[in-house]
Amino acid sequence: MTESNSMPRVAETLTERTERALTEAPAGEVVMTLRDVAVSFGGHTAVRNVSFDVCAGEATALIGPSGSGKTTLLRALNRMHDAERSARVTGKILLGDLDIYGPESDPTLLRSRVGMVFQRPNPFPTMSIYDNAVAGLRFNGVRKKALLDEAAESALIAAALWDSVKDRLKAHGSTLSGGEQQRLCIARALAVEPEVLLMDEPTSALDPIATKRIEELVGELKDRVTIVIVTHNMQQAMRVSDRCAFLLMGEDKAGELIEFGPSARLFSEPSDPRTLDYVNGRFG
Amino acid sequence: MTTVETPLSPKVGRGRRRSLPDNGYRGMLALTAIVFGALAVWFLVAVILQAKPAFATLGVGWIFGGTWNPTHGQYGLLPFILGTLEVTAIAVVLAFPVGLGTAIALAFLVPMRVRPALSTTVELLAAIPSVVYGLWGLIVLAPVFRDTVEPFLTSAFGWTGLFNGPNNGTGLLLAGVILFVMILPTMVAISRDVLIVVPTDQVEGAMALGATRWQVLRKVVLPGSRTGILGAFTLATGRALGETVAVAMVIGNSPYIAHSLKSSAATIPSLIVNNFGESTGTELSALFGAGLVLLVIGILVNSAARWLVWSTGHQSAGVEVGT
Amino acid sequence: MTVLIDTPPDPIVERRRAVQAAAASSLKRRKLGSRVALTVCWLFLAIAIVPLVAVVVYVISKGLPAWNVDFFTKSTTPEGVPGGGVWNAIVGTAVITVIGTAVAVPLGLLCGLFLTESDGRIAAALRFTADVMTGIPSITVGIFGYIAIVHNFGYSGLAGSFAVGFIMLPVIIRAGETAFRGVPRSLNEAAMALGARRATIARKIVVPTALPGVITGVLLAIARGLGETAPLLLTIFGNQYLQWNPTKTMAALPPLIYQYSSQPYADLVQIAWGAALLLMVIVLVLSIGSRLLAVYLRRERR
Numbered sequence: 001m002t003e004s005n006s007m008p009r010v011a012e013t014l015t016e017r018t019e020r021a022l023t024e025a026p027a028g029e030v031v032m033t034l035r036d037v038a039v040s041f042g043g044h045t046a047v048r049n050v051s052f053d054v055c056a057g058e059a060t061a062l063i064g065p066s067g068s069g070k071t072t073l074l075r076a077l078n079r080m081h082d083a084e085r086s087a088r089v090t091g092k093i094l095l096g097d098l099d100i101y102g103p104e105s106d107p108t109l110l111r112s113r114v115g116m117v118f119q120r121p122n123p124f125p126t127m128s129i130y131d132n133a134v135a136g137l138r139f140n141g142v143r144k145k146a147l148l149d150e151a152a153e154s155a156l157i158a159a160a161l162w163d164s165v166k167d168r169l170k171a172h173g174s175t176l177s178g179g180e181q182q183r184l185c186i187a188r189a190l191a192v193e194p195e196v197l198l199m200d201e202p203t204s205a206l207d208p209i210a211t212k213r214i215e216e217l218v219g220e221l222k223d224r225v226t227i228v229i230v231t232h233n234m235q236q237a238m239r240v241s242d243r244c245a246f247l248l249m250g251e252d253k254a255g256e257l258i259e260f261g262p263s264a265r266l267f268s269e270p271s272d273p274r275t276l277d278y279v280n281g282r283f284g
Numbered sequence: 285m286t287t288v289e290t291p292l293s294p295k296v297g298r299g300r301r302r303s304l305p306d307n308g309y310r311g312m313l314a315l316t317a318i319v320f321g322a323l324a325v326w327f328l329v330a331v332i333l334q335a336k337p338a339f340a341t342l343g344v345g346w347i348f349g350g351t352w353n354p355t356h357g358q359y360g361l362l363p364f365i366l367g368t369l370e371v372t373a374i375a376v377v378l379a380f381p382v383g384l385g386t387a388i389a390l391a392f393l394v395p396m397r398v399r400p401a402l403s404t405t406v407e408l409l410a411a412i413p414s415v416v417y418g419l420w421g422l423i424v425l426a427p428v429f430r431d432t433v434e435p436f437l438t439s440a441f442g443w444t445g446l447f448n449g450p451n452n453g454t455g456l457l458l459a460g461v462i463l464f465v466m467i468l469p470t471m472v473a474i475s476r477d478v479l480i481v482v483p484t485d486q487v488e489g490a491m492a493l494g495a496t497r498w499q500v501l502r503k504v505v506l507p508g509s510r511t512g513i514l515g516a517f518t519l520a521t522g523r524a525l526g527e528t529v530a531v532a533m534v535i536g537n538s539p540y541i542a543h544s545l546k547s548s549a550a551t552i553p554s555l556i557v558n559n560f561g562e563s564t565g566t567e568l569s570a571l572f573g574a575g576l577v578l579l580v581i582g583i584l585v586n587s588a589a590r591w592l593v594w595s596t597g598h599q600s601a602g603v604e605v606g607t
Numbered sequence: 608m609t610v611l612i613d614t615p616p617d618p619i620v621e622r623r624r625a626v627q628a629a630a631a632s633s634l635k636r637r638k639l640g641s642r643v644a645l646t647v648c649w650l651f652l653a654i655a656i657v658p659l660v661a662v663v664v665y666v667i668s669k670g671l672p673a674w675n676v677d678f679f680t681k682s683t684t685p686e687g688v689p690g691g692g693v694w695n696a697i698v699g700t701a702v703i704t705v706i707g708t709a710v711a712v713p714l715g716l717l718c719g720l721f722l723t724e725s726d727g728r729i730a731a732a733l734r735f736t737a738d739v740m741t742g743i744p745s746i747t748v749g750i751f752g753y754i755a756i757v758h759n760f761g762y763s764g765l766a767g768s769f770a771v772g773f774i775m776l777p778v779i780i781r782a783g784e785t786a787f788r789g790v791p792r793s794l795n796e797a798a799m800a801l802g803a804r805r806a807t808i809a810r811k812i813v814v815p816t817a818l819p820g821v822i823t824g825v826l827l828a829i830a831r832g833l834g835e836t837a838p839l840l841l842t843i844f845g846n847q848y849l850q851w852n853p854t855k856t857m858a859a860l861p862p863l864i865y866q867y868s869s870q871p872y873a874d875l876v877q878i879a880w881g882a883a884l885l886l887m888v889i890v891l892v893l894s895i896g897s898r899l900l901a902v903y904l905r906r907e908r909r
Contacts, residue, residue, distance in 0.1 A: 078492060080488065080491065080492065083491065085395070085396065106634060108494045108495065108496055108630075108634065108637070108638070109494065109627075109630055109631060109634055110494075111491065111492055111493065111494040112493070112494030112626065112627065112630045113627065115492065115493070116488075116492035118485055118488065118489060118492075120485055122483070122485040122486050122488070122489040123489075124486060124489065124490070124503075124504055124507075124508075125486070125508060126504075126507035126508055126510075127507075135490070135493060135503070136493030136494060136495075137626060137629075138503075139490065139493050139494050139495040139496075139499050139503070140493075140494050140626060140629055140630035140633065141629045141630060141632065141633025141634075141636070141637060142625070142626060142629045142630075143629075147622070147625060147626075150622070151622055151626070154618070154619070154622070185489070188489075188493065189492070189493070192493060192494065192626055193619060193622050193623035193626050193627075195623070224619055306804050306805050306806065308806070309804070309805055309806035309809070310724075310805070312717065313717055313718075313720055313721035313724065313725075314721065316714055316717035316718045316721060317718055317721040317722075317725075317729070317730075317733055319714060319718075320714065320718045320733065320736075320737070320776065320780065321732075321733055321736070323773065323776070324736050324740065326755070327748075327751045327773075330751055330754045330755060331747065331750055331751060331754065334750075334754050381651065382651045382654050382655055383651075383655070384651075385647055385648040385650070385651030385652065386648070386651050386652045386654075386655040388648045389648045389649055389651065389652040390652070393645060393648060393649065393652075394652070404898070405659075406655070406656075406659070408891060408894050408895065409659045409662075409663075411827070411830050411831070411834075411890050411891065411893075411894045412662065412663075412834070412887055412890060412891075413833070413834025413835070413836065413861060413886055413887070413890060414834070414836065415834065415836040415861045415864045415865050415883070415886075416662065416666060416834075416864070416883045416886060416887055417662060418865070418868065419666075419864055419868045419879055419880065419883050420661075420662045420665055420666065422868050422869065423669075423868065423876065423880075424661075424665050465658045465659065465662070468655050468659070469659070472655060494630060496637045496638060496640070496641035497641050497645060498640060498641035498642075498644040498645060499637065499641065501644075502644070519742060522742045523742065525744065526742075526743065526744025526745065526746065526747075527744075528744070528745065528746040528836070528837035529836040529837055529840070529861075529865050532865075533865065533868060533869065553744060553746040553837065556746055556750070556841075557746060557749075557837055557840055557841070560753075560840070560841055571750075572750060572754075575746065575747050575750040578744050578746070578747055579743065579744065579747040582742065582743045582744045582747065583739055583743065585742075586738070586739040586741075586742035586743065587735070587739050589742065590735065590738045590739060590742075
């Protein structure tokens with residue numbers, strides 16, 4: 001089901017990585033490993049049989065029709081399901097060599113390493129633009145003003161927002177347009193300098209122009225942070241992603257990974273007929 | 285009654301036929317609104333008119349006189365104003381943290397399964413009549429205060445000077461505590477309501493940045509509902525200021541300025557309810573004047589509270605304009 | 608493959624290290640702070656629940672022994688005479704509340720309808736007035752009842768009804784308006800498109816659709832009116848004997864509890880507990896009943 005040659009490569013990189021404590025990986029190296037991941041809510045399985053690798057410096061897209069468990073899977077990658085009592089995540093998810101559901105892992109620390117951008121822009125309405133940008137740093141105990149300022153500027157520049165907000169950093173986040181708000185949320189996530197950035201349909205609430213800007217941003221950000229993006233829009237997946245995971249709802253309503261591979265191949269010559277159906281159906 | 289006109293009926297006739305009963309209907313509604321508005325105005329004017337003689341014979345300054353002694357023509361309200369403020373202060377100082385903590389627990393911490401039941405229970409307790417709380421305070425709590433709570437507080441905090449005098453059980457402290465219990469459901473119910481309208485995506489946004497549960501509450505949820513919580517607090521304060529019987533039953537009703545939390549005291553409402561039956565002439569008018577003072581305070585506090593609660597409604601609606 | 612250690616310093620990598628170091632070193636403090644704060648919240652929940660539950664438990668345990676046939680069938684006895692019940696107070700409370708409700712409910716609901724259909728300054732002012740009046744000290748309403756009725760006609764059950772109705776009125780207005788506003792605009796517009804009159808729409812669509820909310824609001828207002836003590840102390844005077852005529856002085860449960868609670872006779876205090884239990888049961892039945900009824904009516908409709 002997964003890309004045929006991924007298993008041996010993962011084993012190899014894992015042994016390498018245990019030897020060093022570095023958190024950053026060179027482009028192309030595996031930062032996140034998913035093995036037989038399944039998520040269930042109160043006994044009902046939402047998504048299962050997911051195994052693939054997320055490579056550094058790339059954008060990995062999760063695609064599939066609604067109900068295929070894309071968002072559910074994405075939220076498992078930074079333990080956002082922890083707040084839901086009935087949720088169970090099984091299988092293995094590794095960030096570097098850290099088993100993120102293992103005893104060594106702390107959800108708050110994990111989330112500072114794996115950031116998230118949501119469907120709807122959700123800047124904190126009671127905070128200024130600056131306070132929004134550094135909110136994550138403050139949550140994580142960073143107090144040094146110099147570091148806060150530097151991180152805020154760098155993140156706002158990276159989110160292509162700096163020029164328009166640098167003179168009104170004290171203004172409220174809600175004074176920005178929808179697209180700007182979403183970029184502020186991206187900056188907010190980037191300021192913590194996560195290793196992986198999860199994006200859950202980040203353009204679904206935006207107009208086409210704002211959407212285009214965010215898509216361009218994804219391409220620019222790949223050097224800085226590894227991206228996993230959920231999208232219901234296949235053109236978008238093609239435009240922004242290097243690799244693609246296609247999920248589909250099974251007969252018992254549980255989503256399953258159908259195919260994983262480089263986006264170019266997955267869209268042009270998928271190996272699974274269901275992927276072909278989906279791709280063709282969408283493109284008419 | 286319903287007459288669905290055919291398309292062929294002449295336009296003018298249709299308009300006339302429809303507008304007449306509509307006018308009648310609107311007129312009836314407007315009439316009830318006028319009745320209500322008139323009642324409210326009458327209420328205010330009636331109390332002012334009845335209080336006027338007291339102001340006329342005693343001057344405006346009588347309100348702040350320190351002595352209430354009708355047989356000597358002294359009608360100072362200061363002891364009662366202070367008493368009202370003191371019991372209210374005790375009640376809200378206790379109710380604010382406890383109420384807010386309870387609201388947070390009910391909104392976020394208590395397991396989903398028992399959350400609605402527990403919240404409903406607290407809301408139901410707000411409906412229990414104040415006289416029932418007063419009875420409980422007088423018969424059950426007063427002996428406990430006299431024999432346990434007050435001796436303990438005196439030995440532990442006697443050095444502050446707040447606990448001088450004998451242990452009576454009844455007094456400022458008990459009245460404040462009973463009020464605290466009574467206004468708690470109000471504080472909890474409204475705070476909880478404003479806490480749960482903080483959108484989930486903001487909570488998740490903070491969580492996803494690595495915030496702990498308390499950081500999410502402290503930095504995102506509480507600031508977002510600050511105005512509403514203040515409104516809840518103010519409404520609870522208003523309820524405490526105006527409470528009559530529960531306080532009158534446990535405060536000891538002494539017309540002197542209290543020198544200790546254990547002292548007997550009186551509030552404006554307890555003054556009115558205790559003296560109303562036997563008063564005539566200037567004393568009765570002075571009681572109306574006391575009522576007017578209370579009414580004005582009540583209107584101010586409740587206006588502030590309503591304004592605060594309303595403005596959160598508008599604020600959260602503004603936040604929704606995200607896209 | 609351990610080449611990476613020698614990578615030249617990259618500002619982003621540097622910052623990532625600094626942030627992760629700060630996050631890791633502050634984790635213990637942050638988690639402890641979180642746990643302490645949340646524990647305090649739990650503690651406050653306990654502090655809130657204990658006295659509230661204690662009130663209910665005490666009233667039940669002390670009030671139940673007072674409940675016997677005499678309690679519900681006989682009137683109060685003069686001081687020092689043992690026995691007796693609260694039948695006269697039950698009748699008084701019932702008569703006073705029924706009259707107050709009968710006036711306040713139609714007036715309040717029509718006012719609520721007015722507020723629903725109007726959006727001017729006058730409506731806003733009335734809405735604000737109603738809101739403020741729900742929180743006004745009830746003793747001042749007692750004073751109003753005294754001035755308006757007792758002053759001119761003497762103490763009576765009707766004066767009590769006036770005060771109780773006046774307290775219920777703003778509650779009903781706001782509950783009614785909230786319920787009427789909950790009726791979907793599309794229903795209104797559909798009826799309007801059919802050429803129905805506003806009065807017809809109100810009668811056939813708005814009021815029936817809003818009924819669950821209206822009933823809940825009215826029952827809650829009655830529960831509130833039933834328990835009011837201070838206004839009655841200034842208006843009904845009290846009566847040892849059974850009195851059905853509202854133009855005469857009457858007894859009622861809340862003032863009876865207030866007066867008996869401070870009596871030196873144990874049997875009177877016992878009757879006060881019994882009356883408190885009765886009052887509490889009625890109020891809770893109304894409050895719980897209103898919720899259940901609203902849920903039931905909404906389910907029926909689907």
